[in-house]
Amino acid sequence: MPKPITLRDIGNTDGQLVRLDPAEFVPLPHPYDRPDAQPPLRSLTESQRQRLDDSLDGFTALRLPRPQSRQEEEKLVRSFLAGVRRLLSRDDNWTFLGPLMLRLDYCAKCQTCAEACPIFVASGRKEIYRPTFRSELLRRIIKKYVMPGGRIWGAFQGADIDLNWHTVARLGELAYRCTLCRRCAQVCPIGIGNALLTREIRKVFSQEMGLAPVELHKLGTVQQLKTGSSTGMTPAALLDSIELMEEEVEEKTGMKFDWPVDREGADLLLIHNAGEFLSWPENPEAFAIILEKAGISYTLSSELMGYDAVNYGVWYDDVQFARIARKHAEVARKLRVKKIVIGECGHAHKALTVVADRLLAGEMNIPRESCLTLLDHIVSSGRLKLDPRRNDFPVTLHDPCNIVRLMGIVEPQRRILRKIAPRFREMSPNGVQNYCCGGGSGFAIMDGVNFPDWRSGVAGRMKFKQILEAFAGELDPSIPKYVCAPCSNCKGQLRGLLDYFDATRKCGIYYGGLAELIVNAMTDFEKPFISFDADQL
Ligand code: SF4
Numbered sequence: 001m002p003k004p005i006t007l008r009d010i011g012n013t014d015g016q017l018v019r020l021d022p023a024e025f026v027p028l029p030h031p032y033d034r035p036d037a038q039p040p041l042r043s044l045t046e047s048q049r050q051r052l053d054d055s056l057d058g059f060t061a062l063r064l065p066r067p068q069s070r071q072e073e074e075k076l077v078r079s080f081l082a083g084v085r086r087l088l089s090r091d092d093n094w095t096f097l098g099p100l101m102l103r104l105d106y107c108a109k110c111q112t113c114a115e116a117c118p119i120f121v122a123s124g125r126k127e128i129y130r131p132t133f134r135s136e137l138l139r140r141i142i143k144k145y146v147m148p149g150g151r152i153w154g155a156f157q158g159a160d161i162d163l164n165w166h167t168v169a170r171l172g173e174l175a176y177r178c179t180l181c182r183r184c185a186q187v188c189p190i191g192i193g194n195a196l197l198t199r200e201i202r203k204v205f206s207q208e209m210g211l212a213p214v215e216l217h218k219l220g221t222v223q224q225l226k227t228g229s230s231t232g233m234t235p236a237a238l239l240d241s242i243e244l245m246e247e248e249v250e251e252k253t254g255m256k257f258d259w260p261v262d263r264e265g266a267d268l269l270l271i272h273n274a275g276e277f278l279s280w281p282e283n284p285e286a287f288a289i290i291l292e293k294a295g296i297s298y299t300l301s302s303e304l305m306g307y308d309a310v311n312y313g314v315w316y317d318d319v320q321f322a323r324i325a326r327k328h329a330e331v332a333r334k335l336r337v338k339k340i341v342i343g344e345c346g347h348a349h350k351a352l353t354v355v356a357d358r359l360l361a362g363e364m365n366i367p368r369e370s371c372l373t374l375l376d377h378i379v380s381s382g383r384l385k386l387d388p389r390r391n392d393f394p395v396t397l398h399d400p401c402n403i404v405r406l407m408g409i410v411e412p413q414r415r416i417l418r419k420i421a422p423r424f425r426e427m428s429p430n431g432v433q434n435y436c437c438g439g440g441s442g443f444a445i446m447d448g449v450n451f452p453d454w455r456s457g458v459a460g461r462m463k464f465k466q467i468l469e470a471f472a473g474e475l476d477p478s479i480p481k482y483v484c485a486p487c488s489n490c491k492g493q494l495r496g497l498l499d500y501f502d503a504t505r506k507c508g509i510y511y512g513g514l515a516e517l518i519v520n521a522m523t524d525f526e527k528p529f530i531s532f533d534a535d536q537l
């Protein structure tokens with residue numbers, strides 16, 4: 001039996017720290033209850049391993065190149081320590097220094113948080129994924145290498161971590177083995193947010209060392225600031241895609257109308273995650289239909305970033321976060337709208353409504369609302385003609401962490417589903433106790449090397465188990481079933497998860513947003529709005 005890993009092993013120089021074996025993971029129900037029904041986890045190829053560090057658990061999110069010389073190793077350790085020092089400086093980290101210090105100072109080491117963490121539990125309780133593992137590493141590094149006298153007295157205070165290149169590389173990867181779902185913080189008796197410490201580690205890597213997952217930084221925030229969207233969609237491409245969606249709506253429903261774009265003085269500015277336009281156009285189409293039928297005064301924007309609510313900075317970099325959040329507020333101010341409404345995108349909710357509160361003041365502090373409360377208001381007002389019998393298939397609801405646990409928006413989406421989906425059933429647990437989809441904090445878009453296998457096989461495992469359990473007894477593929485996930489990021493993860501486990505073909509499980517289900521229940525249209533066609537996925 002291998003020796004259990006301890007914190008001091010983090011700097012080991014003899015190869016991969018932990019090997020994952022799906023046979024040790026949390027078991028899944030039928031038809032995934034046999035070892036041969038588990039998709040394998042791919043390792044790095046030999047040539048990838050020569051270039052990239054996978055010494056934590058055999059996976060790579062950051063794609064850290066292996067240093068080629070002792071000097072390079074030392075340089076990286078020095079820049080890591082410089083970044084940690086900055087975290088503790090009021091001038092460099094004024095937004096988060098207070099919350100960070102609270103989380104560094106107090107932890108009762110009771111381990112209540114461990115059993116709440118879907119990644120720790122799903123992995124078969126691997127020590128490295130314990131919520132406190134990375135937090136405690138950061139604490140001990142600070143005590144020994146940053147606090148005065150730490151190197152001399154640190155060992156007496158439990159600060160016994162050796163800081164070398166391996167420690168730094170593994171800590172960087174560990175910061176991307178947590179979805180920032182905050183389920184652990186919810187059960188902690190003293191409210192410690194391990195997720196905040198994880199994000200602070202990500203900040204050191206990004207802001208000081210220039211190391212961040214390419215999908216979040218180069219192809220994410222950098223591309224968004226340059227082209228207007230993390231998808232690379234320019235304002236001209238947006239207008240083309242709106243034209244196409246208008247035609248599609250006419251084809252599907254017979255409704256012909258122009259979508260409002262850049263209408264100054266409208267009541268609301270609706271900002272979708274631009275990924276919807278490319279991957280799930282039926283979602284913005286459903287919003288357009290609902291708002292048109294309900295007679296809501298709103299507009300979309302074609303200004304740079306005004307059509308993409310994405311703000312990946314919220315996951316790894318304060319500077320990038322602030323640039324994008326300010327731009328969102330500026331677009332709304334220019335259009336003179338009364339409010340910004342954020343479409344079905346969880347992290348965009350968190351970025352613009354919660355975290356941006358630290359940033360937007362005065363005339364930039366424009367009211368922001370979730371689309372879920374707006375949809376609830378429209379459905380409850382009776383402005384739409386709805387017949388729940390049109391949604392006569394099993395439906396379950398995924399609670400996006402950022403909207404539900406973080407913002408407390410629990411009931412609006414349920415009130416809607418109880419009205420329009422007669423075969424709606426809850427997952428267990430649900431609401432603020434939900435499990436993350438496994439794609440949180442950027443994982444859903446991180447498709448490099450072998451990371452998607454870890455994301456689906458480990459991070460999304462508890463969610464997949466919940467989905468199978470919610471549809472127990474109806475898993476026959478001939479019965480189409482709908483996982484309602486009102487979040488673009490969660491939908492991206494569900495797409496990968498269902499694909500990884502081949503669950504649409506094997507079990508007839510589909511996914512989609514909430515707005516689509518509302519339109520599917522509308523009696524105005526002859527044909528269903530939602531189609532269940534495994535070949536079209
Ligand atoms: S539950 Fe809170 S106090 Fe207890 S170990 Fe976890 S973070 Fe520390």
Ligand code: SF4
Nearest residue numbers: 117178179181182184
């Ligand atoms: S935030 Fe979520 S994934 Fe991260 S340690 Fe806590 S429970 Fe685990």
